[in-house]
Amino acid sequence: MSLNNSPVDLRHIPDPPGIATARTLPAAWYADPAFHEHERRRVFRGGWVCAGVTDELPAPGSWTARTVGGVPLLIVRDRDGIVRAFQNVCRHRAAPLCDEGATGSGSLIRCPYHAWLYRHDGSLAKAQGVGHPVGFDVADYSLKPVAIAQWRRFVFTNVADPDATLELGPLAAAVDACPIESMEPTISESNERAFNWKVLLENYSENYHTPFVHPEIDTSSSEDYPMVSSGPVLYAWDRHLRPGADDDERIRSTLLPGEPGWERLFAAGTERPYDVGSYLTVWPNLMVNLFPDAMLAMWMEPVDAVTTRVERRMYLAPGRSDTQRAAIVDAHRLVHDQDIDICVAVQRSHSAGLDADGVLATFEERGVHFVHERLRAALA
Ligand code: FES
Ligand SMILES: [Fe+2]
Structure with a gap:
């Protein structure tokens, strides 16, 4: 119908x-x-899924973690107020950047394990102490983006396709x-x-x-x-x-x-x-x-x-x-x-x-x- x-x-x-x-x-x-x-x-990893409400997302410059369809996500509100989502996994050795439900804020997101630093757009800013791995370039080690969209007070994520568009x-x-x-x-x-x-x-x-x-x-x-x-x-x-x-x-x-x-x-x-x-x-x-x-x-x-x-x-x-x-x-x-x-x-x-x-x-x-x-x- x-x-x-x-x-x-x-x-x-x-x-x-x-x-x-x-x-x-x-x-x-x-x-x-x-x-x-x-x-x-x-279903939950195959398309758009409600991940929460906008008023519970952190203030500009901060982030939190939500699990959607069993996938840990890092949800970030950058300093321009734009909400972004990434897989909540450090590109070094897979530590979660934020615990489920916890929040953080600051100019950079710091991995709790070896302190790699990420910007709000997911790019890797610094991999302190990493030395000289062959072929390593910080530009290749950004957080993996996840599609995110807002409708009214609700936030939706789509882990299947980072370029997906929400159409309700x-x-x-x-x-x-x-x-x-x-x-x-x-x-x-x-x-x-x-x-x-x-x-x-x-x-x-x-x-x-x-x-x-x-x-x-x-x-x-x-x-x-x-x-x-x-x-x-x-x-x-x-x-x-x-x-x-x-x-x-x-x-x-x-x-x-x-x-x-x-x-x-x-x-x-x-x-x-x-x-x-x-x-x-x-x-x-x-x-x-x-x-x-x-x-x-x-x-x-x-x-x-x-x-x-x-x-x-x-x-x-x-x-x-x-x-x-x-x-x-x-x-x-x-x-x-x-x-x-x-x-x-x-x-x-x-x-x-x-x-x-x-x-x-x-x-x-x-x-x-x-x-x-x-x-x-x-x-x-
Ligand atoms: S796992 Fe994140 S810095 Fe090592
Ligand atoms: Fe009922």
């Missing part, structure tokens, strides 16, 4: 091709170490009006969770479970939860089914993401959490909830087949009272904990080798289908 310019019956976005005959993935795809290693190479497409642009950059960091968490990364991505990409796993969310029959996809982005949103008389209600009930007027959603008044939400799954590892008063984001780094590091961030719009802030934080915390619990339970079945041999709900699980199709394409 893709967003296009042709007229669409907005009540009946067609089922994505193949979903009616689709089946769930085998348990081994969530638990087998050999499969996971193959998948990690193809029109659905990412459909949230241009959301004032993400002015929201205030409120929660920052990093946890290792006992499930394969796809379990959380699938869970995030459907709303089928919401009335049952999250009974506190008001899922009255006044809304549905359509989805469209284009390229690596799946976009789901809360759509009102009973349009009121005013223009905002018309927008909330009839438009597709990115159509003229869509931007007004991000200034809509909200009376409750998950009232006016945009939900973006950015293949393969980023999940973003956008509301007029908050942004919730998660991204993942697989640790092994059955363990995933989940980074979770929340940002709140400025000007909210402490009471409002606490209510928003608590509501999302409850939902997050419920999602984690069901994902851990599902993983127990996968780890026991119990195949569901299931089908996908043709409307409600088009996002799960999106995840499976992207995975199959990456593995092909």
Whole structure:
């Protein structure tokens, strides 16, 4: 399914091709170490992956280390503010230049092992004490660059191709009006969770479970939860089914993401959490909830087949009272904990080798289908 310019019956976005005959993935795809290693190479080392958020990157002149797809990376913000990424490995004898999560700053990056010095552009400035190795030229010993790109507050890296260009497409642009950059960091968490990364991505990409796993969310029959996809982005949103008389209600009930007027959603008044939400799954590892008063984001780094590091961030719009802030934080915390619990339970079945041999709900699980199709394409 893709967003296009042709007229669409907005009540009946067609089922994505193949979903009616689709089946769930085998348990081994969530638990087998050999499969996971193959998948990690193809997915997390095969293209663009979210590596973090810009506001947590160091100030100009400093650097930090992140592991993406199992590859240690050094992420540098040079003194002009440009963010660069390199393999986090010294070109002498492979010492990491920075420990995972640690930061450094200064005019040169010094290897902790034998003190070779690198510039922020990755070039080797000095190899003190190296003597006269035949054919050695500092110009040949720069850090190996990795493609890096920013979209809004997010940083993406691509270890497969240093010249790659990030293209998120029109659905990412459909949230241009959301004032993400002015929201205030409120929660920052990093946890290792006992499930394969796809379990959380699938869970995030459907709303089928919401009335049952999250009974506190008001899922009255006044809304549905359509989805469209284009390229690596799946976009789901809360759509009102009973349009009121005013223009905002018309927008909330009839438009597709990115159509003229869509931007007004991000200034809509909200009376409750998950009232006016945009939900973006950015293949393969980023999940973003956008509301007029908050942004919730998660991204993942697989640790092994059955363990995933989940980074979770929340940002709140400025000007909210402490009471409002606490209510928003608590509501999302409850939902997050419920999602984690069901994902851990599902993983127990996968780890026991119990195949569901299931089908996908043709409307409600088009996002799960999106995840499976992207995975199959990456593995092909
Ligand atoms: S490993 Fe970095 S200077 Fe030796
Ligand atoms: Fe959920």
